[in-house]
């Protein structure tokens with residue numbers, strides 16, 4: 001999958017299909033709750049959230065498979081951007097005060113987040129979810145989180161700080177339901 005993902009995403013970035021969007025409001029609102037300044041942006045894309053966090057004095061590790069976006073994040077204060085294939089990637093343990101994952105179906109990371117966080121660490125996730133109101137019906141659930149998947153992931157060992165859904169618009173103009181969740185690691 002990874003070679004295909006790398007080529008597909010690099011082409012979309014090169015062709016200008018993926019806009020350099022604004023920082024996510026949810027990141028702006030909740031990043032401050034982190035008690036330290038080590039942050040991870042999983043599948044950072046152009047780095048809208050990474051750049052914001054770096055300006056807020058977080059030391060941000062930004063990971064993505066596309067060399068185009070990773071190159072665009074080099075030599076910026078507080079940012080360590082790395083080209084990595086996140087398929088099969090293992091997060092470092094006890095390393096982050098804040099983990100952000102927006103518009104990336106990092107299902108394999110959900111069980112790793114607790115260990116990757118430092119005490120009281122914060123997770124912010126925003127992604128499309130299965131919903132009858134979605135314009136597009138993806139085959140299976142491979143591109144979407146399932147209904148209640150995120151909230152049930154964090155039922156134990158995390159404190160829920162925020163959970164909401166709203167209508168959003170994909171790059172191809174299709175309307176989809178987007179879920180945001182913010183949790184804090186409970187130190188148990």
Ligand SMILES: C[S@@+](CC[C@H](N)C(=O)[O-])C[C@H]1O[C@@H](n2cnc3c(N)ncnc32)[C@H](O)[C@@H]1O
Pocket residue numbers: 002005009010021042043044045046047048063064065066069084085086087101102103104
């Ligand atoms: C929709 S973009 C989201 C970017 C960013 N998080 C945002 O909110 O704007 C999804 C990102 O996932 C990255 N990606 C997809 N598959 C990947 C993989 N296997 N390893 C690393 N990054 C991957 C793509 O290159 C792309 O930048």
